[in-house]
Amino acid sequence: MNAILEIAGLNRRFGGLQAIDRCEFSVRKGSITGLIGPNGAGKSTLFNIVSGFLKPDSGEVRFEGRRIDGMAPHAVARLGLRRTFQIPRELKRMSVLENLMLVPEGQFGDRILSVVLPDARVREEERANAAAAREVLQMVGLETKADAPAALLSGGQKKLLELARCLMSRPRLMLLDEPTAGVNPTLIRDLMDVMRQVHASGITLLIIEHNMNVVMELCERIVVLDRGHVIAAGTPSEIQENRQVLDAYLGGADA
Amino acid sequence: MVAYLVAILIFAMIYGFVALGLNIQWGLTGLINLGQVAFFAIGAYAFALATHAGMPLLAALVLATLVSGAFGGAVALFTPRLREDYLAIVTLGFSEFIRLIFLNEKWLAGGPDGIAAIPRPPTIPGLDTETSFLVVSAALVGLAFWFSQRLARFPIGRTLRAIREDETVVASVGKPTLAYKSQAFILGAALAGIGGAFFASYLTYISPDMFGPNVSIYVLAAVLLGTQGSSLGTLAGTAVVAALLEGTRLLKDYITIVDGVQLAALRLMALGLALMVIVVIRYRTTRSP
Amino acid sequence: MSAQEVLGAGGLIAGYGEMQILHGVGVRLSAGEIVTVIGPNGSGKSTLLKTLVGLIRPSAGRILLSGQEITATSTRDRLRAGLGYVPQVRNVFATMTVEENLRMGLFALPGAVRERQEAVREILPTLNDYWSARAGKLSGGQQQIVALGRALMASPKVLLLDEPSAGLSPKATDEVFRHIRAISDRQGAAVLLVEQNAHKALAISDRCYVLAEGRNRLDGDAASIAGNPEVGRIYLGAGDGSQKA
Numbered sequence A: 001m002n003a004i005l006e007i008a009g010l011n012r013r014f015g016g017l018q019a020i021d022r023c024e025f026s027v028r029k030g031s032i033t034g035l036i037g038p039n040g041a042g043k044s045t046l047f048n049i050v051s052g053f054l055k056p057d058s059g060e061v062r063f064e065g066r067r068i069d070g071m072a073p074h075a076v077a078r079l080g081l082r083r084t085f086q087i088p089r090e091l092k093r094m095s096v097l098e099n100l101m102l103v104p105e106g107q108f109g110d111r112i113l114s115v116v117l118p119d120a121r122v123r124e125e126e127r128a129n130a131a132a133a134r135e136v137l138q139m140v141g142l143e144t145k146a147d148a149p150a151a152l153l154s155g156g157q158k159k160l161l162e163l164a165r166c167l168m169s170r171p172r173l174m175l176l177d178e179p180t181a182g183v184n185p186t187l188i189r190d191l192m193d194v195m196r197q198v199h200a201s202g203i204t205l206l207i208i209e210h211n212m213n214v215v216m217e218l219c220e221r222i223v224v225l226d227r228g229h230v231i232a233a234g235t236p237s238e239i240q241e242n243r244q245v246l247d248a249y250l251g252g253a254d255a
Numbered sequence B: 001m002v003a004y005l006v007a008i009l010i011f012a013m014i015y016g017f018v019a020l021g022l023n024i025q026w027g028l029t030g031l032i033n034l035g036q037v038a039f040f041a042i043g044a045y046a047f048a049l050a051t052h053a054g055m056p057l058l059a060a061l062v063l064a065t066l067v068s069g070a071f072g073g074a075v076a077l078f079t080p081r082l083r084e085d086y087l088a089i090v091t092l093g094f095s096e097f098i099r100l101i102f103l104n105e106k107w108l109a110g111g112p113d114g115i116a117a118i119p120r121p122p123t124i125p126g127l128d129t130e131t132s133f134l135v136v137s138a139a140l141v142g143l144a145f146w147f148s149q150r151l152a153r154f155p156i157g158r159t160l161r162a163i164r165e166d167e168t169v170v171a172s173v174g175k176p177t178l179a180y181k182s183q184a185f186i187l188g189a190a191l192a193g194i195g196g197a198f199f200a201s202y203l204t205y206i207s208p209d210m211f212g213p214n215v216s217i218y219v220l221a222a223v224l225l226g227t228q229g230s231s232l233g234t235l236a237g238t239a240v241v242a243a244l245l246e247g248t249r250l251l252k253d254y255i256t257i258v259d260g261v262q263l264a265a266l267r268l269m270a271l272g273l274a275l276m277v278i279v280v281i282r283y284r285t286t287r288s289p
Numbered sequence C: 001m002s003a004q005e006v007l008g009a010g011g012l013i014a015g016y017g018e019m020q021i022l023h024g025v026g027v028r029l030s031a032g033e034i035v036t037v038i039g040p041n042g043s044g045k046s047t048l049l050k051t052l053v054g055l056i057r058p059s060a061g062r063i064l065l066s067g068q069e070i071t072a073t074s075t076r077d078r079l080r081a082g083l084g085y086v087p088q089v090r091n092v093f094a095t096m097t098v099e100e101n102l103r104m105g106l107f108a109l110p111g112a113v114r115e116r117q118e119a120v121r122e123i124l125p126t127l128n129d130y131w132s133a134r135a136g137k138l139s140g141g142q143q144q145i146v147a148l149g150r151a152l153m154a155s156p157k158v159l160l161l162d163e164p165s166a167g168l169s170p171k172a173t174d175e176v177f178r179h180i181r182a183i184s185d186r187q188g189a190a191v192l193l194v195e196q197n198a199h200k201a202l203a204i205s206d207r208c209y210v211l212a213e214g215r216n217r218l219d220g221d222a223a224s225i226a227g228n229p230e231v232g233r234i235y236l237g238a239g240d241g242s243q244k245a
Helices: A043-050 A073-078 A096-101 A112-116 A120-140 A155-167 A185-200 A212-218 A236-241 A243-249 B002-028 B036-052 B057-078 B084-104 B129-153 B155-165 B167-172 B177-203 B213-225 B231-253 B260-287 C045-053 C075-080 C098-104 C113-123 C125-130 C140-152 C170-187 C198-204 C222-226 C229-236
Strands: A003-014 A017-028 A032-036 A058-063 A081-083 A173-177 A204-208 A221-226 A229-234 C005-016 C019-030 C034-038 C060-065 C083-086 C158-162 C190-194 C207-212 C215-221
Touching (some): A003 A043, A017 A221, A017 A229, A032 A212, A043 A204, A073 B167, A096 A155, A155 A185, A236 C229, B002 B155, B036 B084, B129 B155, B167 B177, B213 B260, C005 C045, C034 C170, C034 C198, C098 C140, C113 C125, C113 C170, C125 C140, C140 C158, C170 C198, C198 C222, C207 C229
Parallel strands (some): A032 A204, A032 A221, A081 A173, C034 C190
Antiparallel strands (some): A003 A017, A003 A058
């Protein structure tokens, strides 16, 4: 299997709670993989570790074969692994377009030195970045909102902006944290279309999602987490038939 | 009367540097700094000591800028992740620490006696010394203003504003937030240092008691009066604060029912009242959608 | 309905702002019974409880408490009328002792504090073990029992519990559920329980409602729901067309 992300022997504790417990799985390059599990299973913690916002106590995370566990978030992002946030973190006082123009790497105008030099180069760069940003907005259907302050977007549009910001950098792997949570059914359809388009453009997706219909329809493979441990992995129909998965959702027959 | 107006304007210019610096740190990037006076003091002392050591004025000004910027870098380095809560305490503590150093280390900067005979820049032909000083400081404030404006409008300014809004997002798009925050903090400290150099040169005499925490608060008030993040607003805010602090001195010639000490207290009250009125008005206008 | 019915709600449509969560949900509760509401994430379980207690106003539907319509009344009035509510998180006053926490339970309805405290200690004798401790120092399970005790102070006819097992260890969950059963047995209050932990909740319940996407999907006695394969399809996605997102 050609894995883009490999997680091995991962552990992370919060006080008395083993949030991630010997977690192990991989994500195939070019796939849409779902990460599901009951509340408190450790899905978001896992995302935070993979994207560098948390350090694991032990274990490995490899992206394209390279160890990334313990790296700073910005360094992980620069490798081509980007994430969205479950609760949209739009930069409220900036326009939708500015939210995206923040993203491109290595901007000359992003250095203090550029401020005291002639601005032709920065102007040229900004024009190109704005064009790229508008293209991404077109793709997610927010092109008419380009100049609106991000604070004025609706809940669903903020979800789209999360996706757009992630897309803006053309990453190779995107971690989407509940992309359809709190979104009305019509917009869920739109979001799913966008995710399919993103996937078709060659980006691998790992998605945390509670809406099972979305997961089962979109993902080719599903990994199930319960109390920080992978209890099952397989195709949607395999997961749906798996008694252990259902027990995890219904509170387990542990005691 | 005109001479007095010129003096107020010169003070406005001097504090303008310091406030523009704080505006980069706090207004633009969201880094709270309750001890901006420390970098102001370091700039003043560095300038005074350098000129006494025989350095040309311009070189001494550059040195003062660099030294205060370097101290800004040190504070940034020793404040864990430049987090807001730490930064508030560290900057406040640092400013008192610096003042106490200048007060107690006689060998370094004369202790409580301070440093006298600090040179002023040569007078521009055809102008009196005060007006000449005003022109020179205004020219440099203009330069600092131009720099601040461009900084805010450039992509770098966009990144700093984004950090002010949500640092996590900026990290998630691949930008080293700590490096950006440190740079903004150093720039702000360096600008305060320039202000300090002009302050030392204008008064030709400095002593530790001029660098108490109230200076940090005045500058904070100036930035607060201007719209957060706006350079023009910051300069306007500085002018208001300078006018309130210095301008009310004139009143003592006209008001005889209160003595000098009471008047000093009244001036601070006037500043506080003006601040409250302006903040309340702005809060009302920005709150309505 | 039956003379036994203490709480009845039907056709509830409610949500947060632009987001409608409940699309016509109904529940009924008879005196002394424990009824569990389960359903996948986002099915509207917590929203249902908040609507019943008056924290959210439904845009349609009715709520009856002991035959009296309370749909338009305030939360305060509902609590006075005999509704008890234990929210999911931060449900004790951490810096107060257990004794003081219980005292707060009568705040809205002045009455004989001592007398009620004695009665509650009889129903939940484990409270005696940490009666003078600060609630914030207790374990998660103990805090949950304190929260139950506080709700009991006002002698509610109906107790609404929002995921009492959230964040608890399996052992603590068993302990809390055992006490919930005791409340129903000794005080005679009807309990409406919203739970993730379906298996364990069903084990102490009389009846169960299964919600999905803001609608009633299944209901029946607890044992029949526990054995119903349809529940699995509701949780893990049936792919039965009608439930497409």
